[in-house]
Amino acid sequence: xxxxxxxxxxxxxxxxxxxxxxxxxxxxxxxxxxxxxxxxxxxxxxxxxxxxxxxxxxxxxxxxxxxxxxxxxxxxxxxxxxxxxxxxxxxxxxxxxxxxxxxxxxxxxxxxxxxxxxxxxxxxxxxxxxxxxxxxxxxxxxxxxxxxxxxxxxxxxxxxxxxxxxxxxxxxxxxxxxxxxxxxxxxxxxxxxxxxxxxxxxxxxxxxxxxxxxxxxxxxxxxxxxxxxxxxxxxxxxxxxxxxxxxxxxxxxxxxxxxxxxxx
Amino acid sequence: xxxxxxxxxxxxxxxxxxxxxxxxxxxxxxxxxxxxxxxxxxxxxxxxxxxxxxxxxxxxxxxxxxxxxxxxxxxxxxxxxxxxxxxxxxxxxxxxxxxxxxxxxxxxxxxxxxxxxxxxxxxxxxxxxxxxxxxxxxxxxxxxxxxxxxxxxxxxxxxxxxxxxxxxxxxxxxxxxxxxxxxxxxxxxxxxxxxxxxxxxxxxxxxxxxxxxxxxxxxxxxxxxxxxxxxxxxxxxxxxxxxxxxxxxxxxxxxxxxxxxxxxxxxxxxxxxxxxxxxxxxxxxxxxxxxxxxxxxxxxxxxxxxxxxxxxxxxxxxxxxxxxxxxxxxxxxxxxxxxxxxxxxxx
Numbered sequence: 192x193x194x195x196x197x198x199x200x201x202x203x204x205x206x207x208x209x210x211x212x213x214x215x216x217x218x219x220x221x222x223x224x225x226x227x228x229x230x231x232x233x234x235x236x237x238x239x240x241x242x243x244x245x246x247x248x249x250x251x252x253x254x255x256x257x258x259x260x261x262x263x264x265x266x267x268x269x270x271x272x273x274x275x276x277x278x279x280x281x282x283x284x285x286x287x288x289x290x291x292x293x294x295x296x297x298x299x300x301x302x303x304x305x306x307x308x309x310x311x312x313x314x315x316x317x318x319x320x321x322x323x324x325x326x327x328x329x330x331x332x333x334x335x336x337x338x339x340x341x342x343x344x345x346x347x348x349x350x351x352x353x354x355x356x357x358x359x360x361x362x363x364x365x366x367x368x369x370x371x372x373x374x375x376x377x378x379x380x381x382x383x384x385x386x387x388x389x390x391x392x393x394x395x396x397x398x399x400x401x402x403x404x405x406x407x408x409x410x411x412x413x414x415x416x417x418x419x420x421x422x423x424x425x426x427x428x429x430x431x432x433x434x435x436x437x438x439x440x441x442x443x444x445x446x447x448x449x450x451x452x453x454x455x
Numbered sequence: 456x457x458x459x460x461x462x463x464x465x466x467x468x469x470x471x472x473x474x475x476x477x478x479x480x481x482x483x484x485x486x487x488x489x490x491x492x493x494x495x496x497x498x499x500x501x502x503x504x505x506x507x508x509x510x511x512x513x514x515x516x517x518x519x520x521x522x523x524x525x526x527x528x529x530x531x532x533x534x535x536x537x538x539x540x541x542x543x544x545x546x547x548x549x550x551x552x553x554x555x556x557x558x559x560x561x562x563x564x565x566x567x568x569x570x571x572x573x574x575x576x577x578x579x580x581x582x583x584x585x586x587x588x589x590x591x592x593x594x595x596x597x598x599x600x601x602x603x604x605x606x607x608x609x610x611x612x613x614x615x616x617x618x619x620x621x622x623x624x625x626x627x628x629x630x631x632x633x634x635x636x637x638x639x640x641x642x643x644x645x646x647x648x649x650x651x652x653x654x655x656x657x658x659x660x661x662x663x664x665x666x667x668x669x670x671x672x673x674x675x676x677x678x679x680x681x682x683x684x685x686x687x688x689x690x691x692x693x694x695x696x697x698x699x700x701x702x703x704x705x706x707x708x709x710x711x712x713x714x715x716x717x718x719x720x721x722x723x724x725x726x727x728x729x730x731x732x733x734x735x736x737x738x739x740x741x742x743x744x745x746x747x748x749x750x751x752x753x754x755x756x757x758x759x760x761x762x763x764x765x766x767x768x769x770x771x772x773x774x775x776x777x778x779x780x781x782x783x784x785x786x787x788x789x790x791x792x793x794x795x796x797x798x799x800x801x802x
Contacts, residue, residue: 240698266700273695279556280690280745290688294700299681301748346699 192253192268192349192381193217199238199248201231208234210405211248216383216398218349221376223392224385225416226402227426232385235402236352239383241265252350266294269350270343274359275335277328284330284338285323288314291345306345313344317371333364340371351375353384357391369395389432393417393441401425417441465749468742472756476538479763483534484526486771491522499523500531533660533770534763536668540657540725541735541762542755543672543717548732549739549754550679550714553686553747554707555615562718562732564619565711566626570599571722573629576636576649588652589667589723596719599629604711614693614704618711655726655780657766668720675717676755679710683747686710728762728780730787735761737794 194216201209208231216222224232237243239250241257250257252268260268270291285307292306302310314320319337322330327338336356343351356372357365373395376382386392392399392413399416401408409421416422422443423430429446484496491499495518502514503523544562551560563569574595578588603625607618633653640646685706688696693703722728735758736750742757743749762779765786769779 237694240694242694242697262697262702263700266698269698271695271698278691279558280553280740282687282745286687286744286746290691290699293685293688296684298685299678301684342699 194239194269194350194381194383195251196235196239197248197251199235199245199250201234201238201243201245208405209238209245212402212405212407213248214400214407214410216350216381218381219376219379220381220398221372221396222381222383222398222400223396223413224383224400224402225387225389225392225425226408228387230402231405232402233354236271236354236383236385240269240271240352263294266346266348268348269352270346270348272336272339272343272351272353272356274354274356275332275339281326281328283323284319284325284327285310285314287327287338288341288345291342294346310341310345313341317341317344331364333360333367336360336364336368337371340368340375344375349379350381351383353382355385355387358387365391389417389422389443390441394439414438417443465743465752468749468753469756472753472760476756476760476763479760479767480534480538483537483763483767484530486767487525487530488774489522489525491518491526495522496526499526503527528662529660532662532665533657533766535665536660536724537657537763537766538759539665539668539672540721540728541731542759543676543721544728544732544762545735545739545754545758546676546679546751547714547718547721549736549747549750550686550710551732552736553690554710554714555619556690556692557615557619558737559733561729562714562721563626563727563729565603565622565715566599566629567596567715567718568722568727568729569626569629569633571596571719572653572727573599573633573636575652575723575726576633576640579645579648579652580636580640582645586663589664592723593671593719595629596722597715599625600711600715600719604708614707651778652726653780654778655728655783656769656776656778657725658770658776658778660724664724668724671716671720675713675720679713679717680751680755682706682710682713683751686747687745726778726780728783730783730791731758731762734787734791734794737791741794 196212196214199209199212200207212235224235226232234243238245241260257265288310289302289306292302292309296302311320314323317337317340319334319341322334322338327335353372356368360368372382372384384396396413398411399413400410401416401421403425408425409416417432419430419432422432430443431446433442433444434440435442481496485491485493498514498517499522505511505513547562548560551562551564552558555564571592574591574593575588578591583591603618603621606625607621608614610617610621637646637649640649685701688699688701689703689706696703736754739750739754739757743753765782766779769777769782
């Protein structure tokens with residue numbers, strides 16, 4: 192499924208958070224949203240997910256305006272994967288993933304055999320089947336993130352919105368989670384993530400949306416965005432971007448690092 | 456692997472609880488100062504049932520009229536009501552805990568008990584009669600919670616927090632109203648009646664009380680039971696709930712109204728019975744885990760069983776009956792301390 196945001200605007204009171212944001216993401220595409228804290232990344236996501244009603248503009252999924260969709264219709268198309276969190280009650284991992292199937296159930300129904308089978312397949316695919324009976328509170332942050340991805344897949348939505356999926360994880364888990372995300376885009380899922388890390392965004396994503404002051408500063412292929420000029424302007428700090436491994440990796444460093452100078 | 460999410464099978468737990476409940480009900484028929492044997496109890500019940508069905512005289516009468524009247528008009532309604540009130544208060548507690556994502560939530564979190572107390576105290580003060588005490592308690596309870604929901608929805612910030620704050624404030628306002636009624640009540644007869652009501656008791660339960668409470672209890676419990684899976688999703692927070700296709704605010708209000716209905720029906724016939732709505736859901740969580748699909752049926756059965764047993768103690772331990780509200784606190788508090796001091800699963 193493709194998603195298209197057209198001139199989305201949003202204000203809290205008289206503070207304009209989003210001042211007209213437009214972008215598009217195609218099936219199989221991994222789009223990263225970069226920008227400083229408080230730039231409106233979360234607000235944008237909340238608008239896309241239908242949690243906030245934008246004051247102007249609209250979101251189209253496969254050409255259909257999401258404002259016309261019910262919560263269940265939305266859930267079948269677009270799923271939210273929050274940062275790994277700790278809910279108040281300790282559910283089993285399987286129960287957590289089963290919650291994703293709720294939109295497809297009748298109001299008074301609970302998940303049955305068909306849903307458990309689907310959830311089993313999803314967990315198998317993600318390699319977390321053996322966690323099924325563990326308590327969600329008793330597993331690691333990386334495992335929780337995988338469970339939340341599983342929940343979104345059980346929801347059978349094709350567009351996944353991820354809120355800083357790797358920021359609270361250690362290196363090993365970060366790599367595992369991002370590898371999984373790449374597998375998903377390979378399967379045709381559309382993935383949109385927010386991140387604070389330009390290098391991570393460059394390494395994994397196809398395109399990058401750079402946001403500043405509630406507007407789109409730049410949007411395009413990752414190699415056109417992760418550059419000295421754009422990143423410096425985006426974060427309001429002088430940075431230099433180095434290229435490694437035949438430009439498959441870029442490293443962003445402060446412009447005047449101690450004891451080093453740019454070799455060019 | 457340590458499985459703290461709890462995956463114990465539901466079937467055996469339900470079967471054991473149901474069997475214990477049936478046994479407890481029959482034992483309760485026999486308990487009391489006036490002796491009735493097992494044979495007599497079965498005979499009276501069978502005869503009573505057949506009479507209702509228009510088939511009188513099919514059972515040999517081995518009992519006296521006093522025994523029959525005692526069993527059918529006093530013990531039977533009281534046993535039924537203990538089960539119903541126990542079931543409803545526990546169910547309401549579990550529902551509120553989910554809705555407010557707060558393991559410390561109890562049925563009186565939105566002022567249902569304070570409202571009922573005010574209504575009952577007012578009815579006693581005005582000498583409206585025992586039937587009106589029940590009706591006024593029910594109305595007081597419902598009105599208080601509706602006022603809390605209305606106020607809470609107009610507060611800024613998170614809806615769930617707003618509701619809890621409104622519940623604390625309005626509950627305390629209503630309680631001072633009750634205190635005022637106690638102040639102006641006649642200390643010879645009205646004040647003791649009010650105080651006794653506030654302690655909570657199933658003493659003097661009439662068949663009409665059971666009928667009055669039964670209707671709202673069924674109207675509340677059946678949909679709560681059916682909606683139980685969705686309560687899980689609601690505990691994930693409003694945003695996640697909504698993105699999983701469930702309208703969080705509508706579900707929350709629905710569950711709150713249903714839980715309040717059964718709480719109001721319970722406290723209006725039994726007075727304030729504390730702790731059960733907190734302790735039973737937590738004990739049930741220990742038994743089958745936090746998934747409401749399993750938690751709800753276990754909480755319902757366990758609540759009924761628990762209050763029935765406590766009421767048996769309350770009416771048989773001493774010659775003077777101990778109000779059940781006092782007993783549930785005496786049993787509930789240490790029990791709860793034991794639960795929260797246990798290893799592993801945090802609250």
